[in-house]
Amino acid sequence: MSGANLTVVRRIEFCAGHRLLGHEGKCAALHGHNYAAEFHVTALDSSGTGLDDVGRVVDFAAIKEELKGWIDREWDHGFLLWEGDEAAIAAVRAVEPCKLFTLPANPTAEVLAEYLLTRVCPARLAPLGVRCTRLELWETPNCRAVASLPA
């Protein structure tokens, strides 16, 4: 093999509601998005070829099971809100069934990207022998945030 760095990218789509407290415009209102997260995944051990015996960094299905599983349970069809946004949290809690996930900052695309990259991916991907080094979080087809770790 050439010794090239190899990365696989898995896209996972989900729907969620949110709002940006303090936003100067329409995003201060509760609303929702069809999000997509693109996970760029590489081998944890960079000393070898980075590929398993079958020729994969990791099976796409294994990434899906770990990360789509988490997103489906925690975020999909739920509301993502800043933990300091008491009014929105109370409003969402007033409606059953309530699916709510709170974050340490406003749920911007940047904050969601960083949360998935640094708080969700490491523990879920390490058992597969891989890590996510770059995460692209699409809030709309036109807008995304990118979070990345040093190589």
Ligand SMILES: Nc1nc2c(c(=O)[nH]1)N=C([C@H](O)[C@H](O)COP(=O)(O)OP(=O)(O)OP(=O)(O)O)CN2
């Ligand atoms: N840097 C960021 N800016 C904005 C974010 C964000 O996460 N990071 N989020 C929002 C809002 O959530 C909003 O829903 C998106 O706003 P907008 O760009 O206006 O998207 P639209 O799809 O409504 O825009 P179109 O004009 O229809 O393309 C705002 N800013």
